Amino acid sequence: MTHLSPDVLIIGGGINGICIARELAFRGVSVCVVEQSDLCSGASSASSKLLHGGIRYLEHGNLALVADACRERYFWVRNAPHIVSIQPFYIPVYARDIRKPWMVRIGLALYEWLSLGRRIGHNRMIDIDQAIRIEPSLNTTDLVGVAEYFDGKMDDSRLGIECAMQARSLGASFLTYSQVTAIDRHRKLVTVSSGSVERIITPKVILNTTGPWANLIAGRVHPSGGPIVQPTKGVHITTKPIVSSHALLISAQSDNRVIFVIPHDSYSLIGTTDTLYTGDPSHVQPTAEDIRYLINEVRRVSTVPLGVTDIYSAYAGLRPLAASQADSPAKMSRDHRLVAHGDQFYSMVGGKYTTCRSMAEEAAKVILSELRMPWFGSTKDLPLPPTVSFESTPVELRDEWISTVVQDQFVSTLDDVMRRRSQLFFTKGNGDDVAESIAARLAEALGRDSDWMDDQVATYRQKIAAMRSVIEAAF
Numbered sequence: 221m222t223h224l225s226p227d228v229l230i231i232g233g234g235i236n237g238i239c240i241a242r243e244l245a246f247r248g249v250s251v252c253v254v255e256q257s258d259l260c261s262g263a264s265s266a267s268s269k270l271l272h273g274g275i276r277y278l279e280h281g282n283l284a285l286v287a288d289a290c291r292e293r294y295f296w297v298r299n300a301p302h303i304v305s306i307q308p309f310y311i312p313v314y315a316r317d318i319r320k321p322w323m324v325r326i327g328l329a330l331y332e333w334l335s336l337g338r339r340i341g342h343n344r345m346i347d348i349d350q351a352i353r354i355e356p357s358l359n360t361t362d363l364v365g366v367a368e369y370f371d372g373k374m375d376d377s378r379l380g381i382e383c384a385m386q387a388r389s390l391g392a393s394f395l396t397y398s399q400v401t402a403i404d405r406h407r408k409l410v411t412v413s414s415g416s417v418e419r420i421i422t423p424k425v426i427l428n429t430t431g432p433w434a435n436l437i438a439g440r441v442h443p444s445g446g447p448i449v450q451p452t453k454g455v456h457i458t459t460k461p462i463v464s465s466h467a468l469l470i471s472a473q474s475d476n477r478v479i480f481v482i483p484h485d486s487y488s489l490i491g492t493t494d495t496l497y498t499g500d501p502s503h504v505q506p507t508a509e510d511i512r513y514l515i516n517e518v519r520r521v522s523t524v525p526l527g528v529t530d531i532y533s534a535y536a537g538l539r540p541l542a543a544s545q546a547d548s549p550a551k552m553s554r555d556h557r558l559v560a561h562g563d564q565f566y567s568m569v570g571g572k573y574t575t576c577r578s579m580a581e582e583a584a585k586v587i588l589s590e591l592r593m594p595w596f597g598s599t600k601d602l603p604l605p606p607t608v609s610f611e612s613t614p615v616e617l618r619d620e621w622i623s624t625v626v627q628d629q630f631v632s633t634l635d636d637v638m639r640r641r642s643q644l645f646f647t648k649g650n651g652d653d654v655a656e657s658i659a660a661r662l663a664e665a666l667g668r669d670s671d672w673m674d675d676q677v678a679t680y681r682q683k684i685a686a687m688r689s690v691i692e693a694a695f
């Protein structure tokens with residue numbers, strides 16, 4: 221049995237655990253992140269892939285969150301331009317929408333003002349004809365106005381993995397496919413299982429960043445402490461391209477929620493739903509009803525017909541929202557909370573992808589003070605070193621690309637590559653045509669045999685088949 225004793229143990233390798241590790245390693249703290257599956261395999265690869273101020277939170281009066289997110293959005297655009305782009309949005313306003321053109325105009329002015337000198341574009345109402353020229357598939361029946369605004373777009377898991385690579389280069393260590401199975405709070409003794417290997421970790425400080433799983437980890441330490449997160453489920457689908465350059469923000473007719481339609485290279489991303497979730501976080505899945513809801517709302521604003529074969533993928537994730545008394549998921553605060561459980565044990569919950577850096581800074585300040593170490597510098601100006609994407613790699617160099625990600629990017633399975641190191645899962649055919657060749661190359665790079673390879677391909681195909689049957693049930 222191996223024994224590790226870092227200053228800080230972070231449980232959970234989603235974007236929050238990764239970014240806190242990066243903040244700590246940046247300041248010379250020895251930190252180890254333990255992740256039960258692949259890095260970013262939870263909420264951090266199920267997002268709408270936006271680095272945004274969160275325009276809809278203005279309706280809830282959460283101006284501080286929006287201002288913080290607008291500021292952080294600006295840092296991401298500046299520090300990671302290879303992976304974060306400025307995305308123009310249209311807000312089409314229809315006669316029956318609850319949000320009228322004048323409300324949208326005021327909201328956008330406030331949104332721009334809250335960027336406080338760090339704006340990334342100029343928000344305005346635009347001529348309907350101009351909008352139709354740019355996005356000809358917009359349904360014009362009862363269209364009474366169109367607004368334009370700007371937010372950041374990213375590849376969520378790739379951004380998270382690049383942050384992890386940067387944290388590692390600063391000294392952080394990562395154990396993936398390693399689950400925390402027991403915590404002895406008084407002796408600060410954490411048991412971690414990686415398959416048949418067991419490790420004991422004895423850190424000075426423990427940080428729980430398990431997002432939707434946070435109640436389970438906090439409950440091991442404080443069984444009577446009550447829930448600290450209330451997860452809500454969000455479902456996305458990817459479809460054939462239905463917008464070209466501009467994303468759409470639409471008001472759902474059925475419940476007035478906000479839904480995005482976002483252009484990506486070879487697909488459109490549509491989401492999301494927002495429903496309370498109380499099941500096992502590891503088993504969250506989209507339902508036919510979730511998919512139908514998204515398709516019906518998009519059909520109202522887009523003239524592009526969407527048939528069953530036009531839906532490329534569907535996936536679900538859980539927002540790890542800080543537990544609150546709100547009466548509906550949409551009204552639950554997206555603010556984060558750093559919970560001190562005592563005995564140098566903390567949990568970080570809530571927040572947004574966009575604000576992970578400022579959340580991490582807050583957590584790191586508290587931890588450095590626990591460790592009596594000095595605070596210095598800022599990651600606000602730390603550029604993120606780029607990696608090469610699968611999509612931009614020429615076909616003849618893809619074997620080499622796979623070897624590189626295995627060596628550098630914490631890859632252990634075919635699913636890691638298909639969903640979180642490339643966009644293949646989201647595209648037409650879900651990368652089925654290249655799954656076998658990628659698995660073969662992976663097996664070689666990881667020193668695995670052909671049984672392992674066959675099993676990886678079969679498991680991936682089973683998951684895709686199960687997803688397709690849910691998509692078909694939605695029609």
Ligand SMILES: Cc1cc2nc3c(=O)[nH]c(=O)nc-3n(C[C@H](O)[C@H](O)[C@H](O)COP(=O)(O)OP(=O)(O)OC[C@H]3O[C@@H](n4cnc5c(N)ncnc54)[C@H](O)[C@@H]3O)c2cc1C
Nearest residue numbers: 232234235236256262263264267268270400431454573574
């Ligand atoms: C549908 C949806 C859309 C979203 N859209 C956006 C958006 O567009 N922009 C934005 O800014 N934010 C968005 N968010 C919010 C953002 O994605 C989350 O706030 C963020 O990803 C949470 O990260 P996390 O690290 O806290 O949790 P996760 O990413 O869930 O990470 C927790 C990790 O802990 C691991 N873990 C659990 N138990 C154990 C254990 N016992 N041992 C070891 N590891 C364990 C899990 O495997 C998991 O990887 C969205 C969220 C959802 C769900």
